[in-house]
Amino acid sequence: MAGLTTLNVNGKALTLEIDGDTPLLWALRDHLKLTGTKFGCGAAYFGACTVFVAGSPVRSCSMPVSEVGAAEITTIEGVSGREAAAVQRAWIARDVPQCGYCQSGQIMSAVALLKAKPMPNDADVDEAMNGNLCRCATYQRIRDAIHEAARDLQRG
């Protein structure tokens, strides 16, 4: 049953009328019009719907709104900080996206990786990014861009 729920999204407290069992993804896209977060599969396989909840990467299709509580949600529209800036630069420099549909999820996962492991090796990148599928298969460019972002962060 729909009721009023307040979500803390990208630094703002936003109240919406929604059924608590609704996936967070649809609260973001349909109710709050934050359409940068994409629907991939609805079953947590694809990773296009990745956002941060309380700073950790979460597939927003597999989390009901009722479970979010007061936790801070960060979407692709609101992600910021050194790692996000470095990833953005590297993504542009390496021309990573092809069709681009999965890229918001790829970027959120890449930022999460660099926050957890500032200088990842190839195995670390694969471990972190395995849950993000790219139908255009730009995996090599994604990996290269993450390494470039890591080097950028090391340089300060």
Place this chain on the structure above:
Amino acid sequence: MRLLVPSIALALLAATAVTVAQPANDAARSVALFREAGKVFESPRCLNCHPVGDRPTQTDSMRPHVPLVVRGTAGNGPPSLPCSTCHHAANYDAANVPGHPGWRLAPESMGWQGRSLGEICRQLKDPALNGGRDLPALLKHVSEDGLVGWAWSPGMGRTPAPGTQAEFGKVVGAWIDSGAHCPGD
């Protein structure tokens, strides 16, 4: 497949009059009780997260987990892709993703996939492998732990472990009381 409580297992639990199902001696009865409990230990609901190695399996067919995920240092995935990325506090049928607050793999020392029931039994009894548990602590774990209990409430499309957690606890308790003998295989 249902855990045999009541039926053969109750006959095994009753250490009184001899019945046709009663094994010939206490050790045989103990092994029979463990084989009964083994229907749970060897259920896909348990084995999927007790892999030998770094990767869990999933579904009743125990296929490799999709996407490819790894154990990480604490069994809950690497920091960049923890289990909690997809698995949240409860089963979520809208996405067909199972969940529990403590979602993680069993320790590597408790890997069961591909092992015989006797090997699983000896692992379970060894405090060096089972997280430092003596037999009463092991019984408490299997009888009361919430993540163990998830096996009987696994959500849409997943076959629950046989029986109930309470019945499972009774069978494991009876196995411990009978000397906690392991199958020889």
